[in-house]
Amino acid sequence: SLYLHHSTLLAVRGVTKLGDTIPLYGLSWSSRAPDVAAFGSTGYLRAVSHGRVDVTATSGSLSTTRSIQVAGTLHNRPVTSSEVWSLAGSPHVVDSVLIVGGDPVATLTVEPGVSVFFRDGAELNVGAVGEGRVIADGDAAAIRFEHEDVLAEPGAWSGIQFSGPSESVLANVTVRGCGAPASGLWPYAACVATRTTDGRASPSLLLRDVTVSAAVGFGLVVEPRSRLVSGSTRLSVDGVDGYPGIFPAAELARFPYGGTFTGATSPYLLLFGDTISDDVEWKNPGLPWLLAGDLVVYGASDPVLTMSPGLHVLFDYPANIVVGHEGPGTLLMGDVGRARIVLADGYFSGGWGWGGIHLGPQASASSMANVEMAGCGIGFRQGCVTVTGGGTSEPSLHMQDVHIEGAFAYGVSVTGGGRFAPGSSNLSVEGAGLAPLRVSLGAVSGIPSGSYTGNATDAVVAHWDWDDLLEGNHLWVDHGVPYVLDGGLAIEHDSHPVLTLDAGVSLLFGPGGGLFVGRLGPGTLRAIGTAVDPVVFGSSLQAPAPGVWTGISIEALAGASTLLEHVAVEYAGVPWRTPEPGAAVVFHVDLGAAFRSSTVRWSMACGVFRGGGGPWSTDFTDSVHGNAFVGNGGPDQCDG
Numbered sequence: 001s002l003y004l005h006h007s008t009l010l011a012v013r014g015v016t017k018l019g020d021t022i023p024l025y026g027l028s029w030s031s032r033a034p035d036v037a038a039f040g041s042t043g044y045l046r047a048v049s050h051g052r053v054d055v056t057a058t059s060g061s062l063s064t065t066r067s068i069q070v071a072g073t074l075h076n077r078p079v080t081s082s083e084v085w086s087l088a089g090s091p092h093v094v095d096s097v098l099i100v101g102g103d104p105v106a107t108l109t110v111e112p113g114v115s116v117f118f119r120d121g122a123e124l125n126v127g128a129v130g131e132g133r134v135i136a137d138g139d140a141a142a143i144r145f146e147h148e149d150v151l152a153e154p155g156a157w158s159g160i161q162f163s164g165p166s167e168s169v170l171a172n173v174t175v176r177g178c179g180a181p182a183s184g185l186w187p188y189a190a191c192v193a194t195r196t197t198d199g200r201a202s203p204s205l206l207l208r209d210v211t212v213s214a215a216v217g218f219g220l221v222v223e224p225r226s227r228l229v230s231g232s233t234r235l236s237v238d239g240v241d242g243y244p245g246i247f248p249a250a251e252l253a254r255f256p257y258g259g260t261f262t263g264a265t266s267p268y269l270l271l272f273g274d275t276i277s278d279d280v281e282w283k284n285p286g287l288p289w290l291l292a293g294d295l296v297v298y299g300a301s302d303p304v305l306t307m308s309p310g311l312h313v314l315f316d317y318p319a320n321i322v323v324g325h326e327g328p329g330t331l332l333m334g335d336v337g338r339a340r341i342v343l344a345d346g347y348f349s350g351g352w353g354w355g356g357i358h359l360g361p362q363a364s365a366s367s368m369a370n371v372e373m374a375g376c377g378i379g380f381r382q383g384c385v386t387v388t389g390g391g392t393s394e395p396s397l398h399m400q401d402v403h404i405e406g407a408f409a410y411g412v413s414v415t416g417g418g419r420f421a422p423g424s425s426n427l428s429v430e431g432a433g434l435a436p437l438r439v440s441l442g443a444v445s446g447i448p449s450g451s452y453t454g455n456a457t458d459a460v461v462a463h464w465d466w467d468d469l470l471e472g473n474h475l476w477v478d479h480g481v482p483y484v485l486d487g488g489l490a491i492e493h494d495s496h497p498v499l500t501l502d503a504g505v506s507l508l509f510g511p512g513g514g515l516f517v518g519r520l521g522p523g524t525l526r527a528i529g530t531a532v533d534p535v536v537f538g539s540s541l542q543a544p545a546p547g548v549w550t551g552i553s554i555e556a557l558a559g560a561s562t563l564l565e566h567v568a569v570e571y572a573g574v575p576w577r578t579p580e581p582g583a584a585v586v587f588h589v590d591l592g593a594a595f596r597s598s599t600v601r602w603s604m605a606c607g608v609f610r611g612g613g614g615p616w617s618t619d620f621t622d623s624v625h626g627n628a629f630v631g632n633g634g635p636d637q638c639d640g
Contacts, residue, residue, distance in 0.1 A: 001068065001069040001070070001071055001072075002037060002045070002047040002068055002069070002070045002071075003047060003070070003071070003072040003073055003074035003093050004047050004048070004049065004050060004070055004071075004072065004073040004074060004089060005046075005047060005048075005073060005074045005075070005076070006046070006047050006074040007040070007044040007045065007046040007047075008044060008045055009043060009044050009045075010029065010045055010055065010057070012024070012027070012057040012064060014059065014062060024059035024060075024062070025059060025060060026059060026060060027057060027058070027059045028057070028058050028059075029043065029045070029055060029056070029057055029058075030055065030056050030058070031045070031053055031054075031055050032053065032054040032055070032056070033051065033052075033053040033054070034048075035048065035049055035051075036048065036049050036050070036051040036052070036053040036070055037053045037055070037068060037070055039055075045068075047070040047074075049070065050070050050071060050088065050089065051069075051070055052067055052068070052069050052070070053067070053068050053070065054066070054067050054068075055068060072089065072090065072091045072092065072093060072117075073085070073089040073090075073091075073092045073093065074093045074095060075092060075093065075094050075095065075098055076094075076095035076096060076098070078098070078099040078100070078101070078129070079098065079099065079100040079101075079102075079106050079108050079132070080101065080102040080106055080130065081102050081106050082105075082106055082107040082108070082109070083106075083108060083109070084109045084110075084111065085108065085109065085110045085111065085114055085116065086111050086114070087111045087112065087113045087114055087141075090111075090113070090114045090115050091114075091115040091116065091117050092110075092114060092115070092116045092117070093116075093117045093118075093119065093148060094116065094117070094118045094119065094122045094123075094124060094157075095119055095122060096119070096121065096122050097122065097123050097125055097158075098122070098123070098124050098125065099125050099128060099129050099130075099132075100124065100125065100126040100127065100132035100133075100134065101126070101127050101128060101129045101130030101131055101132035101164065102130040102131065102132065103130050103131065104131065105130075105131040105132060105133060105166055106130060106131070106132045106133075107132075107133050107134075107135060108126070108132065108133070108134045108135070109134075109135045109136075110134065110135070110136035110137075110138075110143055112137065112138045112139065112140035112141035112142075112143065112172075113138070113140070113141035113142070113143070114136075114138075114143050114144075115143075115144045115146070116143070116144065116145045116146075117146065117147065117148035118145070118146070118147055118148065118156075118157035118158075118178075119147075119148050119157065120147075120152075120156055120157065120180075121156075121157065121158060121180055122157045122158065123157065123158030123159055123160070123161060124145075124159075124160045124161070125161045125163075126160065126161065126162045126163070126164075126166075126168060126203075127162055127163045127164025127165075127166055127203060128161070128163050128164070128195075130164075131164050131165065131166055132164060132166060133166035133167060133168045134160070134162075134168045134169070134170070135168065135169045136168075136169060136170050136171065136173055137169055137171045137172070138171055138172035138173055139171050139172050139208075139209075141172075142172050142173070142174060143172065143173045143174070144173075144174050144176070145160065145173065145174070145175045145176070145178075146174070146175070146176040146177050146178075147176075147177045147178075152177055153177075154177050154178075154179065154214040154215060154216050154239075154241060155177070155178065155179040155180045155189070155215070155216030155217070155241070156177055156178075156180060157177065157178050157180055158178060158179070158180045158181070158189075159175070159178040159179060159180075159189075159190055159191040159192060159193065160175065160178075160191070160192050160193075161190075161193050161194075161195060162193065162194045162195065162203040162205055162226075163194070163195035163196075163197050163200070163203055164197070164200060164201070164203055165200065165201030165202065165203065166203060166204075167203070167204045167205070167206065167229060168203065168204075168205050168206070169205075169206045169208075170192070170205070170206070170207055170208070170210050171206070171207075171208040171209060171210075172208070172209045172210075173209070173210050173211075174210075174211045174212075174213070175191050175192055175210070175211070175212045175213075175215075176212070176213045176214050176215075177213075177214045177215070178190075178191040178212075178215055178216075179191050179215040179216030179217040179218070179240070179241075179242070180216065189216060189217030189218065189242070190217050190218040190219070190220065190221040191212045191215045191217075191218070191219055191220065191240075192205075192207075192210070192212060192219070192220045192221070193218070193220070193221035193222075193223070194221065194222050194223055194226035194227075195223055195226065196223040196224055196225040196226050202223075202225040202226040202227065203226050203227075204226065204227040204228070204229050205222070205226075205227075205228055205229060205232075206228070206229035206231060206232055207220075207228060207229075207232040207233075207235050207256045208231070208232060208233055208234065208256070209233070209234045210234070210235050210236070210256070210259075211235075211236045211237075211238065211259070212235075212236070212237045212238070212240065212244075213237070213238040213239050213240075214238075214239050214240075215237070215239070215240040215241070215242070216240070216241045216242060217240075217241075217242045217243075218240070218242055218243050218244075218245060218246055219237035219240045219242075219243070219244045219245050219264075220235065220237065220244070220245040220246075220247075221245065221246050222245075222246070222247045222248060222251055223248070223272075224248045224272050224274065225248070226248075227251065227254070228247075228251050228254040228255065228256065229254065230253075230254050231254075232254050232255070232256040233256050233257065233258050233259075234256060234257075234258040234259045235256035235258075235259045236259035236260045236261070237259075237261050237262075237264065238260070238261075238262050238263050239262070239263040239264075240263070240264045240265070241264075241265050242264065242265060242266055243264060243266045243268060243269070243270055244261045244264050244267070244268075244269055244287070245269050245270070246269075246270035246271070246272065247269070247270070247271055247272065248271070248272045248274040249271045249272060249273060249274035249276060249291070249295045250274045250275065250276055250277075250280075251274075252271075252276070252280045252281075252282050253276075253278060253279070253280045253281075255283075255285070257283050257285060259285075260286060261285060261286055261287045264287075267287050267288070268287065268288050268289065268290040268314065269285060269287060269288070269289050269290065270289075270290050270292060271289055271290065271291045271292065271293075271295070272292060272293055273291065273292060273293020273294045273295055273296075273319065274293070274295060274296070275296045275297075275298070276295065276296065276297045276299075276303055276305055276329075277298065277299035277300075277301075277303050278299065278301070278303050279303055279304045279305075279306075280303070280304075280305050280306065281306045281308060282305065282306065282307045282308060282311060283308045283311070284308060284309070284310035284311050284312070284339070287312075288312040288313065288314050289311070289312070289313045289314065290313075290314045290315075290316060290346055291313060291314070291315050291316060291319045291321075291346070292316040292319060292346075293316075293319055294319060294320045294321075294322055294355075295319070295320070295321045295322070296322045296323075296325070296326070297321070297322065297323040297324070297329035297330075297331065298323070298324055298325065298326045298327035298328060298329040298362065299327055299328065299329065300327065300328070301328075302328035302329060302330060302364055303328075303329055303330070304329075304330040304331075304332060305321075305323065305329070305330070305331050305332070306332045306333075307331070307332070307333040307334065307341060308334075309334055309335050309338035309339040309340070309341065309370065310338070310339035310340070310341070311334075311341045311342070312341075312342045312344075313341075313342070313343050313344075314344055314345065314346040315343065315344070315345065315346045315354030315355070315376070316346040316354065317346065317352040317353060317354060317378070318352070318353070318354060318355050318378050318379055319346070319354050319355060320354070320355030320356055320357075320358055320379070320381075321356075321357050321358065322358045322360065323357075323358065323359050323360065323363045323366065324359055324360040324361065324362040324363025324364065324395060325358070325360030325361070325362070325363075326360070326362075327362055328362050328363075328364060329360075329362065329363055329364065330363065330364040330365070330366055331357070331359065331363070331366040331367070331368075332366065332367055333357075333366075333367060333368045333369065333371055334367075334368060334369040334370040334371050335369055335370060336369045336370055336400055336401060337370070338370065339370075340370050340371070340372055341370065341371045341372070342371075342372050343357075343371065343372070343373045343374070343376070344372075344373070344374045344375055345374060345375030345376075351375075352378065353375045353376060353377065353378040353408050354375060354376050354378065355376065355377075355378055355379045355381065356373070356376040356377055356379075356381065356383055356384040356385055356386060357373075357384070357385045357386075358381055358383075358385075358386045358388070359386065359387045359388065359395045359397055359418065360388055360390075360395065361388065361389050361390035361391070361393040361395060361416070361417075362393065362395070363387075363395040364395075365395075365396050365398070365421060366395070366396070366397050366398070367397065367398040367399075367400075367421070368385070368397065368398070368399050368400070368402050369398075369399075369400045369401060369402070370400070370401045370402075371401070371402045371403075372402075372403045372404075372405075373385070373402070373403070373404045373405070374404070374405045374406050375406050375408075376404070376406075376407055376408070377407035377408040377409045377410060377411070377432070377433070378408045378409075381413065382408075382409035382410055382413060382434070382438070383407070383409060383410040383411065383412055383413030383438065384404045384407045384410070384411050384412065385397070385399075385402075385404070385411070385412045385413070386412070386413040386414070386415075386418075387412075387413070387414045387415075387418030387419065387420075388413075388414075388415055388416045388417075388418050389415070389416040389417025389418045389419075389468065390416050390417065391417070392417070393417055394417045394418065394419050395417075395418050395419070396418070396419040396420070396421040397414075397418070397419070397420060397421060397424075398420075398421035398422075398423060398424050399412075399420060399421075399424045399425075399427050399448055400423075400424060400425055400426060400427075400448075401425075401426045402426070402427050402428070403427075403428045403429075404427075404428070404429045404430075404432070404436075405429075405430055405431050406431040406432075407429065407431065407432040407433060407434075407436075408433050409432070409433055409434045410432060410434050410435055410436070410437060410438045410461070411429030411432045411435075411436045411437060411452075411455075412427070412429065412436070412437050412438075412439075413437075413438040413439070414437075414438075414439045414440065414443045414446075415438065415439070415440045415443075415463055415465055415468065416440060416465055416468060417440070417442070417465075417468045418440070418443060418468075419442075419443050419446055420443060420446035420447060420448060421446070422446065424446065424448035425448045425449050425450070426448065426449060426450050427447075427448040427449075427450035428450045428451040428452070429450075429451075429452055429455065430451070430453065430454035430455060431454060431455060432455040432456060433455075433456050434455075434456060434457060434461075435455055435456070435457045435458070435459050435460070435461050435484070436452035436453075436455050436458070436459075436460070436481070437452060437460045437461065438460075438461040438463050439460060439461070439462060439463060440462075440463045440464075440465035440468035441462055441463070441464065441465065441468060441469060441470050441489065442465075442468040442469065442470055442471065442474075443468065444460070444462050444474065444476055444483070445474040445475050445476060447460065447479060449479070450479070451480070452479055452480060452481045453480060453481060457484070458481045458482075459481050459482050459483065459484040459508070459540075460479065460481060460482070460483045460484065461483075461484050461486055462483045462484065462485050462486070462489070462507075463486055463487065464485070464486060464487025464488060464489075469490065469493060470489075470490070470491055470493060470497040470499060470523070471493050471495045471497050472495055472497055472498075473497070473498045473500075474497065474498070474499050474500070475500045475502065476499065476500070476501050476502065476505055477502040477505065478502055478503065478504035478505050478506075478533070482506035482507070482508045482536075482540075483505065483506065483507050483508065484508045484509075484510070484540045485507060485508065485509050485510065485513055485515075485540075486510060487510075487513065488509065488513040488514050488515065488516070489507070489509075489513075489514075489515045489516070490515075490516045490519065490520070490523075491515075491516070491517045491518070491523035491524065491525055492516065492517070492518060492519050492520045492521040492522070492523045492555075492557065493521045493522070493523060494521055494522070496521075496522040496523060496524065496559065497523050497524070498523070498524040498525075498526065498559065498561075499523075499524070499525050499526070500526045500527075500528070501525075501526070501527040501528070501529075501535045502528075502535075503528065503529045503530045503533040503534070503535065503566070504529065504533035504534075504535070505527075505529075505535050505536070506535075506536040506537075506538065507535075507536070507537050507538075508537075508538050508539060508540040509537070509538070509539060509540060509548075509549035509550075509572075510539075510540050510541075510549070511539075511541070511548055511549065512549065512550065512574070513549045513550065514549055514550030514551060514552070514553060514572075514576060515537065515551070515552045515553065516553050516555060517552070517553065517554050517555060517558045517562060518554065518555040518556060518557035518558030518559065518562075518589070519553065519555040519556075519557065520557075521557060522557045522558075522559060523557065523558065523559065524558065524559030524560075524561055524562050525552075525554075525558070525562050525563075525564070526561065526562065526563050527563070527564050527565070527567050528563060528565045528566065529565065529566035529567055530566050531566060531597070534566045534567055534568050534598075534599075535564075535566065535567040535568070536567070536568045536570065537551075537552060537567065537568070537569045537570065537572070538568075538569075538570040538571055539570065539571040544570075544571040545571065546571055546573060546602045546603060546604040546631075546632075546633055547571070547572070547573050547574040547582060547603075547604025547605070547633075548571045548572070548574070549571065549572050549574065550572060550573075550574050550575075550576045550582070551569065551572035551573055551574075551582070551583060551584040551585060551586060551603070552564070552569060552572070552584070552585045552586065553576075553586040553588070554585070554586065554587045554588065554589060554591065554594065555588050555589065556588050556589050556612075557589075558589055558591065560591060562591055562594050563594050563596075564585070564594060564595045564596070564598055565596050565597050565598065566597050566598060567598045567599075568598065568599045568600075568601065569584040569585055569598070569599070569600050569601070569603075570584075570600075570601045570602055571601075571602050571603075572584040572585075572600075572603055572604070573603035573604030573605045573606065573632070573633065573634075574604055575605065579640075580609060580611055580640050581605045581606055581609065581634060581638055581640070582603070582604050582605035582606065582609075582634075583603065583605055583606035583607065583608060583609030583634075583638060584600045584603040584606070584607055584608070584632070585600065585607070585608045585609070585620075586608075586609045586611060587608070587609070587610050587611065588611045588612045589612070590610075590616055590617055590618070592617055592618055593618050593625055594618075595608065595618075595620050595625070595627065596620075596625040596626055596627060597625070597626040597627070598626075598627050598628075599627070599628040599629075599630060600627070600628070600629050600630070600632060600636075601630045601631055601632070602630070602631045602632065603632040603633060603634070604632075604633050604634075605632070605633050605634035605638075606632070606634040606635055606636070606637065606638035607620075607621075607629040607632050607634075607635070607636040607637060608620045608621075608627075608636070608637045608638070609637075609638045609639070609640065610637065610638070610639045610640070611639075611640050614639065616639075619637070620636075620637055621636045621637045
């Protein structure tokens with residue numbers, strides 16, 4: 001048999017009845033149906049239409065006739081104008097690299113039910129030269145693209161490659177056995193691929209009910225700037241020796257969900273880092289995603305990235321998800337009570353970790369629910385989750401049922417006006433390389449309930465931030481770990497902030513740090529512990545000495561309701577204002593018995609200092625106030 005357009009050189013041998021070979025002289029060939037197959041001047045028989053033809057070889061008085069079927073179609077010349085590969089001409093055979101492209105655009109239409117066979121190393125290259133497109137709509141009957149030899153090894157032919165500005169369609173199509181290294185026109189081993197070429201518009205591809213199987217390399221490659229068409233659905237990749245696919249992250253909006261991905265030796269769907277400027281729902285396709293590069297979410301329309309329950313995303317070093325840094329953007333992640341989202345260190349990172357989830361100053365109200373993160377927090381942001389405001393912006397993040405493990409620095413960092421949204425709860429951080437939380441002073445009161453132990457330093461770092469000083473009313477509660485004040489604490493603002501410290505709270509200050517109430521503006525401190533759970537003010541050093549930090553200073557603009565009751569003040573007393581002596585607790589305003597049932601331990605100098613002259617209404621050493629002074633370097637009470 002012959003394929004249409006195929007040329008072949010026939011051979012004949014003369015033999016006697018006894019099987020002896022006899023020479024043939026003056027051999028000639030003829031075709032009884034030259035409209036089906038005809039001999040050329042070089043002696044080759046070329047198939048020119050489908051059908052059956054009798055060909056005769058004649059040598060002198062000897063002749064023989066054979067019947068040859070012309071079925072199927074061989075394609076070995078570029079498709080430079082539109083043509084149809086018909087069912088009647090099936091199977092269609094691609095002999096080598098077949099270019100589809102012309103001016104104007106060359107459209108190759110593959111009819112339903114057609115089989116397209118490829119020989120070793122062959123490929124269909126669409127739009128690399130000129131403009132080309134393929135319409136293979138097999139909705140009425142499936143279309144097959146596969147090797148000519150059903151026993152060929154996977155990767156025996158290259159695949160289908162798209163480039164240029166046109167839109168192609170693959171619907172109800174099976175692509176099998178491909179993935180051989182492509183021609184120099186294409187850098188990937190992939191069964192189906194779209195290519196972006198500098199200086200040219202990018203291709204787009206509609207995929208509907210497409211199955212790629214027995215492949216090598218990638219099942220599907222969509223390069224950055226090339227696009228899938230909306231309505232793409234049900235891509236399946238089975239048995240690929242490599243990855244099922246790689247896509248730009250922006251194509252999550254058009255990803256052909258609904259299919260299956262099985263049998264890959266590298267069972268991940270790869271994502272190029274990309275910018276998302278429209279609403280996208282990122283779904284669970286049934287296997288993990290692997291993000292290589294930053295996924296950035298922002299745009300004039302405030303795009304929303306929705307990460308659906310059950311997602312499993314691996315991050316290559318040093319990938320991040322960044323929302324609302326360069327413009328408005330929103331992140332909605334997970335749902336309480338549904339399948340957990342898992343975000344973890346990627347396959348290629350080699351244990352170097354990944355960045356994290358970062359909300360910037362222009363992020364709209366966002367949420368994380370039922371999420372597990374691991375191996376994150378590398379990079380300058382220093383947090384697995386960061387919420388960073390700026391100026392008057394206060395981006396907020398609602399966190400519920402979130403667990404972070406193995407952060408390289410902090411588990412969560414909320415600074416510069418960022419906020420935990422009201423109602424956040426059940427956040428847990430363990431194994432952090434620095435501390436579980438770093439939170440600017442104005443955001444501390446919103447810290448979710450949860451667990452913050454098992455880290456290098458079990459503490460909440462309460463961060464002094466000029467963009468986020470205390471305003472309004474704040475309640476700091478005991479989260480089972482101390483607060484470490486990395487830059488001191490000032491309760492002073494025109495809004496007259498009131499800071500209430502709940503029983504069991506510990507505030508630890510670094511060297512030279514201190515707590516100031518009502519110094520440059522009105523403010524009130526209410527630290528009210530119990531005999532069993534006092535509020536503790538102390539040093540953040542592992543082995544502190546008296547006078548490591550300055551102490552608590554109640555200044556002239558302190559509110560009348562300021563109260564220190566059942567508190568312990570330790571290792572303070574370094575002088576900070578001459579000529580006053582150092583003291584653990586300093587009063588520059590007479591508020592009565594504002595220090596009671598409390599203890600001063602290991603002050604460098606005085607226990608309590610009453611400044612600004614007198615007379616004073618309260619003697620804090622009077623037993624009626626129940627204060628204790630232990631191991632201090634100076635008098636229990638000093639005046640000046």
